[in-house]
Amino acid sequence: MKKRIAAFAALLLALPLLAAPAPAPAPKVSLILGGDLMLDDGPGRVIAAGGDPLAGLSDFLGSADYRIANLECPVATTGEALASKIFTFRAQPAVLDIVKKRFDAVSLANNHAGDYGKQAFVETISHLDAKGIAHFGGGRNLQEAHAPLWITRNGLRIAVLAYNEFKPRSFEAGPDWPGVAWSEDSHVVADIRAARRAGADLVIPFMHWGWEREPEPSARQRTLARIMIDAGADLVVGTHPHITQGAEYYKGKLIVYSLGNLVFDSFKSDELRTGWLLRLELDRKGLQSWTTRAVFMDEDGVPSLKTTGTTPCGAAPHGRIAHCAPNQRPTTPEKRNQR
Numbered sequence: 031m032k033k034r035i036a037a038f039a040a041l042l043l044a045l046p047l048l049a050a051p052a053p054a055p056a057p058k059v060s061l062i063l064g065g066d067l068m069l070d071d072g073p074g075r076v077i078a079a080g081g082d083p084l085a086g087l088s089d090f091l092g093s094a095d096y097r098i099a100n101l102e103c104p105v106a107t108t109g110e111a112l113a114s115k116i117f118t119f120r121a122q123p124a125v126l127d128i129v130k131k132r133f134d135a136v137s138l139a140n141n142h143a144g145d146y147g148k149q150a151f152v153e154t155i156s157h158l159d160a161k162g163i164a165h166f167g168g169g170r171n172l173q174e175a176h177a178p179l180w181i182t183r184n185g186l187r188i189a190v191l192a193y194n195e196f197k198p199r200s201f202e203a204g205p206d207w208p209g210v211a212w213s214e215d216s217h218v219v220a221d222i223r224a225a226r227r228a229g230a231d232l233v234i235p236f237m238h239w240g241w242e243r244e245p246e247p248s249a250r251q252r253t254l255a256r257i258m259i260d261a262g263a264d265l266v267v268g269t270h271p272h273i274t275q276g277a278e279y280y281k282g283k284l285i286v287y288s289l290g291n292l293v294f295d296s297f298k299s300d301e302l303r304t305g306w307l308l309r310l311e312l313d314r315k316g317l318q319s320w321t322t323r324a325v326f327m328d329e330d331g332v333p334s335l336k337t338t339g340t341t342p343c344g345a346a347p348h349g350r351i352a353h354c355a356p357n358q359r360p361t362t363p364e365k366r367n368q369r
């Protein structure tokens with residue numbers, strides 16, 4: 031009997047705890063960033079024949095709250111290839127049905143967006159708008175080109191900015207003409223601060239920079255990444271070199287210098303056919319954990335997820351780059367050491 035009374039008393043004591051509302055979970059967003067999407071040539075032919083170059087990435091991409099990649103080509107039927115460029119790309123508008131299925135937004139800040147001139151660039155923006163694919167890093171004028179992509183999900187507000195700094199600079203937007211956002215240091219710093227003032231919980235610059243086929247970031251990439259983090263960026267991600275370039279921390283903030291290619295043909299070596307998808311777990315305090323997943327592109331530039339090997343990953347508290355196998359979650363090194 032005494033036992034029963036004690037149990038009843040314990041239950042009464044516990045009742046207020048049971049009735050108390052559970053604290054609201056901290057707002058969290060999972061975000062995937064991919065490298066260069068070049069949808070002309072091989073990938074364009076695959077799509078024209080009814081294929082979907084992104085089909086093999088569907089489950090991985092579908093597992094995140096939001097997905098972004100760099101659109102490394104105009105999508106248009108107008109314009110003329112610039113005679114001054116060795117490689118020029120232009121994809122058919124139908125490719126955007128494939129992009130729309132897998133990605134929420136694309137960056138226009140790159141060295142191919144203007145391959146067929148300003149009119150084709152503006153046509154690209156119109157097609158993206160018509161499909162409901164968000165875009166940033168380029169616009170009908172300078173102000174539009176520098177406006178952040180705002181991601182508002184699960185109570186978090188994330189501003190993603192994009193800049194190109196690989197020639198030709200003639201692609202740059204002006205006060206009243208279309209083009210891409212250029213990574214002039216003072217302009218980048220002003221944009222990061224403005225995004226903070228406008229209420230961004232997190233600010234992420236998505237860069238198009240570095241030397242092609244160089245496996246290490248350049249001195250310029252390192253310097254600019256530090257300038258951006260000192261100005262208030264929470265992490266920095268890049269594309270363009272056609273190769274992955276590793277990751278490092280600066281003042282506790284992650285820099286992933288190059289994600290490499292995502293959909294792109296004409297590359298012969300394994301290094302150039304390998305890219306990373308970067309998955310970020312974000313909350314109001316910043317980056318909580320992250321992992322990269324390697325993809326390998328076939329002859330047509332069609333990627334599939336690699337199932338072997340390890341790629342960089344990391345968990346909060348920050349400061350150490352770990353390596354994860356496919357589908358492995360990064361562990362928290364500090365916690366493990368305490369045991």
Ligand SMILES: [Zn+2]
Binds near residue numbers: 271
């Ligand atoms: Zn590029």
